[in-house]
Amino acid sequence: MIKIAMPNLEELAQKHYEALKSKIKFPTCKYALEEVITAKPKKLHEIAMHYKGNHKFDVMIKAYKNFTVKAENTYDAYDLAESLHVNVCPYCNRNYTFTVRSKNGSTRPQFDHFYDKATYPILALSFYNLIPSCPTCNTSIKGRKQFSLTTHVHPYVEGFDNKARFALHVNESSFYYDEKGFDLELSSDDVKVQKNIDDFALEEIYKNHKDIVLELIQKSVMYNESYIQELMKNYEGTLFKNEEDLLRLIFGGYIADKDLGKRPLSKLTKDILEQLEII
Numbered sequence: 053m054i055k056i057a058m059p060n061l062e063e064l065a066q067k068h069y070e071a072l073k074s075k076i077k078f079p080t081c082k083y084a085l086e087e088v089i090t091a092k093p094k095k096l097h098e099i100a101m102h103y104k105g106n107h108k109f110d111v112m113i114k115a116y117k118n119f120t121v122k123a124e125n126t127y128d129a130y131d132l133a134e135s136l137h138v139n140v141c142p143y144c145n146r147n148y149t150f151t152v153r154s155k156n157g158s159t160r161p162q163f164d165h166f167y168d169k170a171t172y173p174i175l176a177l178s179f180y181n182l183i184p185s186c187p188t189c190n191t192s193i194k195g196r197k198q199f200s201l202t203t204h205v206h207p208y209v210e211g212f213d214n215k216a217r218f219a220l221h222v223n224e225s226s227f228y229y230d231e232k233g234f235d236l237e238l239s240s241d242d243v244k245v246q247k248n249i250d251d252f253a254l255e256e257i258y259k260n261h262k263d264i265v266l267e268l269i270q271k272s273v274m275y276n277e278s279y280i281q282e283l284m285k286n287y288e289g290t291l292f293k294n295e296e297d298l299l300r301l302i303f304g305g306y307i308a309d310k311d312l313g314k315r316p317l318s319k320l321t322k323d324i325l326e327q328l329e330i331i
C-alpha cells in the first residue's frame with residue numbers, strides 16, 4: 053500500500069465539508085458535523101469508538117443513516133475524486149483509478165469506507181474515511197471486512213514503505229526464462245501491514261504478475277551496469293534526464309518512494325530491482 057501524500061489535504065477536507073453543507077441540512081450529534089466530516093484519522097478512530105455498539109445513540113444513528121443516503125445521492129463524488137488526483141489504487145498499487153468525465157462515459161475511483169458504513173454510519177461521509185480505491189480492492193476483496201486504525205494501515209497515515217517487501221525465491225536454474233523457476237512472496241513483520249496484505253489478498257493476486265517479474269529478471273541481465281553506463285553517456289540530458297529516468301524507461305516502473313503511486317506495480321518493480329541489485 054502506498055501513502056496518499058498531498059500537501060493540501062486539510063484544504064480538500066474543508067472543501068468536501070462545504071460542498072456537503074451546501075447540499076443538505078445536517079442532523080445534530082455530540083460531535084459537530086464539521087468535526088466529523090473533516091476529522092483526521094486519529095479523531096476518526098475516537099469518534100468510531102465513541103459510537104460503536106452504544107445503543108443510546110440508536111435513534112441518532114438511524115437519523116444519520118437517512119441523512120447519509122440523501123447526501124450520497126446529492127453529493128457529486130466526481131468532484132472529490134478529481135480534487136484528489138489519486139490515479140493508482142493506494143491499497144494495491146495495481147489498478148489505475150483515473151477520474152475522467154466525458155460525453156461517452158465517465159469513470160472515477162470507488163470510495164472505500166475505511167471504517168465500514170454499516171457499523172459506523174456516522175463516518176460515511178468523513179473525508180479521511182473515504183479512500184479512493186479500485187473496484188477489486190473495495191468491492192471484490194475488502195467487502196464488509198472490519199478495518200480500524202489499530203488493526204490496519206490507513207493510506208492517509210502511512211504506506212507499506214519498507215515494512216513490506218516483494219521477494220523473489222529462486223527454485224530452479226530455469227528462473228531467468230521460466231516463471232515456474234521462482235516464487236514471489238509479499239510479507240511483513242509488522243502486524244498491521246501483514247493484516248492489509250492478507251485482507252486485500254495481495255500476495256495471491258500479485259502471484260499473477262510473475263510474468264512482469266520474469267521480464268525484470270531478463271532485463272536486469274540484458275541491461276548490465278556497463279550497458280547502462282553506455283546509455284547514460286550517449287543519451288543523458290537528451291533522451292532522458294538522469295539515471296532514475298533511464299531505469300524507468302527500461303524497467304517500466306517508478307522507483308523513487310515519492311513516485312510509487314504514479315504508476316501501477318511500481319512498488320513491485322522497485323523491490324525486485326533492489327533484490328536484483330539494479331538500484
Ligand SMILES: [Zn+2]
Binds near residue numbers: 185
Ligand atoms: Zn486496489
